[in-house]
Amino acid sequence: MxxxxxxxxxxxxxxxxxxxxxxxxxxxxxxxxxxxxxxxxxxxxxxxxxxxxxxxxxxxxxxxxxxxxxxxxxxxxxxxxxxxxxxxxxxxxxxxxxxxxxxxxxxxxxxxxxxxxxxxxxxDNKPKVVNTIEIRELSINKSSHRVFLNGKEVAITAKEFEVLVFMATNPNQVFSKEELFEKIWGLESSGEIATVTVHISRIREKIEADPSNPQFIETVWGAGYRFTV
Incomplete structure (x- = not known):
């Protein structure tokens, strides 16, 4: 329970x-x-x-x-x-x-x-087959819920991890804030899409060498965000 x-x-x-x-x-x-x-x-x-x-x-x-x-x-x-x-x-x-x-x-x-x-x-702590996403210097281990940048582990929350995994497994696709909110949070947005911007910003601070000039999660002006490989 x-x-x-x-x-x-x-x-x-x-x-x-x-x-x-x-x-x-x-x-x-x-x-x-x-x-x-x-x-x-x-x-x-x-x-x-x-x-x-x-x-x-x-x-x-x-x-x-x-x-x-x-x-x-x-x-x-x-x-x-x-x-x-x-x-x-x-x-x-x-x-x-x-x-x-x-x-x-x-x-x-x-x-x-x-x-x-x-x-x-x-x-989930049950044993799983290791499933790792490798993109340039970024490594995302979906089994252990761990992220590494240049071999150094990055501290990341569960929700940030979920956003990152979703975008990394759908590379080069543009997702609007509304689409990301629906797919990640699974709830009606009710205008609360500000959380998407906040989470993207926090992820960039952790994985981008220069968050103001992101190389992984790009902003597509007027459309949304794209994970570039």
Missing amino acids: KTILIIEDDPYIAELQRDYFLLHNYKVELCHDGSEGLRKAQSGEYDLIILDLQLPGVDGFEICRQIREQLDVPVLIVSAKKEEIDKIRGFGLGADDFITKPFSPNELVARAKAHLARYERFT
Whole structure:
């Protein structure tokens, strides 16, 4: 049974989220304080984290940042903050999704299920046949979920890895932000395609010698992005 940690200071909202996840056979723990929530999240005992931004103690942005530095676990932000800058900041810190309040509990559960399924696909510990993509100085091992540049391992999140693998296995094809969002996140975009730009930028910072002049993931102005081999 998957275990979900909900870090939310509003008891009503936290309990609403909990009840819907319990109906779908998830184990749920609630936390109403940012400091305690961060401590629990860092234990590594949870399969997915639902995170509010406006919390006492430590705010959600800082919690997200520290989680992503230490763990590779799906993080879904659920917040009353609706400004584009807040969403971009959340995605930039490594959040996998950003849902604004008020929200549909059924949609929240559906999104959580989708992220858990994708996370499992890339972190399955069962033995597999090694499947490596070699492109110039870049090496992507799909079996071990590892990326190497000039023989040196690159730290990369599960979602960044998924974006990179998708583009590298579809070289020289142009994908719009909307297409990438649909194919990678598997959800209706609802205007939240800013996460695509953020993830592409973060990947470039890690694999490009000069992110401002990318040689792997190129921008095709007015169309989208292309992985060049």
